[in-house]
Amino acid sequence: MSYPPDPNNPYGQKQPQGYGYPQQPQPQPAGYGYPQPPQPQPAAYGYPPVGQGYGFQPAVPQSMPGLVLTTRVLLFVIGGVQVILTGILLLVAATAKHEANTRHGDTAVFGNAAAGVLLVLGIVYLLASVLSITLGAKFGKGGPATRITTLVYGCISLLLGLLVLISGLSQSSTSNPGGPFGLIIGALWIGIAILWIVAMSTRDGVAWFNRPRY
The missing domain is CATH 1.20.58 (Methane Monooxygenase Hydroxylase; Chain G, domain 1)
Incomplete structure (x- = not known):
């Protein structure tokens, strides 16, 4: 005589699946009437994929490059030298003008001409010094x-x-x-x-x- 299996027995045999027993749910294949998972869209011919550009963007420098920094330092140095030359030229021009006022004849004419030339050169050096220092200050x-x-x-x-x-x-x-x-x-x-x-x-x-x- 056979006895029905005890449902509380953990060592009992598993119930076979067949006629009269509940079937385990099977994964339904994607097909007609079933939604399919989204597929990545391939890039069209001649166009880059979404989110990608044609090339890498140039790196933005975080600090001043070496040659640019050297140029900035030289601009400040040249500007300082030009300020010194401006002072020297203006001082010599004032001295030549004073000497020309105490002389007569060709010496006075030559002194006034020399003072005028030195004054113009001094102004040119002064403008150049302002330009050099201003450019160096704007490098940042x-x-x-x-x-x-x-x-x-x-x-x-x-x-x-x-x-x-x-x-x-x-x-x-x-x-x-x-x-x-x-x-x-x-x-x-x-x-x-x-x-x-x-x-x-x-x-x-x-x-x-x-x-x-x-």
């Missing part, structure tokens, strides 16, 4: 206008340095004591001007002055 928050102005300033300085170098060469050929000094000043000024131009033309320099400002 300045934009493309600051970069372009510094680039133009460097090109003009390069031309002036070439003129001084040519003048020094001509004076050296005539055994003029001022020739070597002109060569040194001209070569130094050309080197500084080239550094300014390179710093304002490199990718890091352009990115620094084109960075967003908040």
Whole structure:
């Protein structure tokens, strides 16, 4: 005689699934009448996937690049030297004017002319010093206008340095004591001007002055 299995017996056999027994729920396959899970849409031909651009955005520099910082320091140094030269030229011009007022004839005419030339040079150096110091001060928050102005300033300085170098060469050929000094000043000024131009033309320099400002 067989006995029905005890439902409270944990060691009893599992009830087979078949006719008269409840079936376990089976996962329904996706098909007609059933919603399908969302599928990622492929990117269309010739277009980048959603959320991606055509390329990486250029990195925004967090600190001033080395060449730009060097240019800024040189602008401050050159501005200070130009202020000193302005003072010297104006002092010499005042002295020449005073001497011309105490003389007569050709000496007075020459003294007045020399005083006028020195006064003009002093004003030019004063304006150049203001420009140099102003540009250096704007390197921290300045934009493309600051970069372009510094680039133009460097090109003009390069031309002036070439003129001084040519003048020094001509004076050296005539055994003029001022020739070597002109060569040194001209070569130094050309080197500084080239550094300014390179710093304002490199990718890091352009990115620094084109960075967003908040």
